[in-house]
Amino acid sequence: MTSIQTKKELTEEFKNVKYILTSSMRTKLLLAIYEKSKNLEELRIELQKPSATILHGLKELENINLIKKSQKYYELTSNGYLLTTNMVKLIENWYSLNKNKTFWNNHDLSDIPEEMLKNIYLLKDVEYENSTTSDLSNAFTKYIKLISKSTKLQIVLPIYSENHFKHIILLLNEDKFKKLELIVSKNILNSIKRNTDLNKALLKNRKVKIKCVNHDLKIFLTRSNNFMSLSLFFKDGLYDDSQILIGKDKNAMRWALNLFKSF
Known part of the structure; x- marks a missing residue:
């Protein structure tokens, strides 16, 4: 044809x-x-x-x-x-997009596969969280509270953030996680290797499994045993740590799992 x-x-x-x-x-x-x-x-x-x-x-x-x-x-x-x-x-796709139109309109969606975008209706029940001028760390604080209650984590990590690593390592040391899977780019992996503390805490930890992809990632996806979250980059290439989608229903969890598998 x-x-x-x-x-x-x-x-x-x-x-x-x-x-x-x-x-x-x-x-x-x-x-x-x-x-x-x-x-x-x-x-x-x-x-x-x-x-x-x-x-x-x-x-x-x-x-x-x-x-x-x-x-x-x-x-x-x-x-x-x-x-x-x-x-x-x-109709559900339209509802899902319109419900969180500020989030979707402002960000780069190029790293989300087309099939996943077609199923955006699965995120119709997620909640939108954003930081404000009076609380600049609101989104990050909500995220840390969620991972602290998790026992298993799957993360597509597009940034080298010592703040994120600090909390992840703390939870690992406290034996909160049974399993941690990270997907990172080559650049992020090399940065982890060069950091003695991260190298020891992540690369030499049996509970941690790291997979490397060849391209720079443009999504920050987290999926645990009890929630999923998604944050993205602005269209100018800068990571946006002020806006996050959080879902706890089975549809959102399924969408996040399929997205994680796609990497």
Whole structure:
């Protein structure tokens, strides 16, 4: 398939998507019967619309093979289920991005794989924390409190920060961690090797596993047994230690694990 053919087919599919999304009734009907089939009365009560309006929308969706009627109940066809599933994903992605738009708009996302960006809806329940002029260390303080309650850590570490290392080593010495996995760049690894204390505390510690990548990293990702966090770089290349996303739900944890594995 050539790129021209692909563009033509995408344009044609966009017309179909637009047909659904430009009608609130068609969209609401698909969402209403997404999880279970419903009859006209149930739809009328749920959507608070006249029967005639609902029947008109149902007929439109039947004509393009997105829903079907089985006795008195309306349900999604296979095509309808696939389209609605992706529509739900689009809505949740939009919600997730809009909820933390300050965070996403201000940062460099180039180190996050495309597949992970497509699944940004998994972060819809994360909390945004930022430092203020009255509390410049708020984000960092929240982060340290979280890792101090963890027993296992997986970290994509893009910066050489003695402040971060100090707290990590302290927790290692206190036997708080059962396992620590670090992914760092060659430059960071070389800096660790040159520092006698870090060399001993990290490279010679059986609980610590360090993996090295060939490129400079642009994300600071942490995943533990009870939380995940993400901070990024500004678009000018400077690391932003003032803003962080923190998630504790299973979806955020799954997203973080997949991102960690991608490195």
